[in-house]
Amino acid sequence: MKMNEGVEWAMHSCVNLSWIPGRAVTAKHLAAFYDLPTAYLNKQLQALARAGILTSTSGPKGGFQLARDPERISLLDIVVAIDGAEDAFRCREILKDGPGADPKADYVQICQISQAMRGAELTYRRELAGRTIAEIADRVVGANPAAPENVRRRFDNLKS
Template sequence: MNEGVEWAMHSCVNLNWIPDEAVTAKRLAAFYDLPTAYLNKQLQALTRAGILSSTSGPKGGFQLARPIERISLLDIVVAIDGPDEAFRCTEILRSGPNGDPKQDYVKTCVISQAMRQAELGYRRELAGRTIADIVAEVERTYPNAAESTRTWFANLKS
């Protein structure tokens, strides 16, 4: 999984705590000392997916485009990494000594089936968790997180 997924999820949590302000990629990147250009690519991917909205200009930046209850972790993974499955069966059994060139090994290979089942479980788990769930857990575990984040961003205006 691309590290941009982690960065995007953290950015969504932080943007939730700054609801009335567009935040630049530079400011979001500075919060975690990330490379601005690379984070900006992730934020643009979230914008294309309808998770964020972006505004250009001096008061521009990024904001959440929909309520956090409607942003699943899977939405973010797909926006950053794309919709393809993590495991790609290349049907190497076809080339083995017992291979059948007519067989569909993607569907019949035990390894392919196990990996597809694991992928389905992984995607179900991500689809069932939202940024709202993450925000609630962070706020329960770290009660000062929201306020300290707002304060940090308020003090860094560039």
């Protein structure tokens, strides 16, 4: 089980975008920041845009920016946007193929194993839903107060 690597890129990019409000930043610049493959990062940013986390504008002076306040963007939002909403553990209802099974019963709900796994994933998602981009950004500032200014300067330099 391995999560889509783009999730990490997307989260870092969102934190950086939270420090550059009101301006569109191109995928190329966001990729250059961490030396990531531009086209592939662009794909992830597209997914965020489809999910309503970012807004995108085409053409010169175009790019991406946060679609809403970073306080209202949770880590779960990003994971769902890029990795999909489906659970990692997917009950195939193998009990249905067992002896004495009821063909029309919903074994996803009945099966104790399915319940336990779904319960664990629920706590996982709840945890991620409680963490926001704003909170992450704040903690980064706590460790390194110059971070936002450094990011802004960096993107300004890339502009020239």
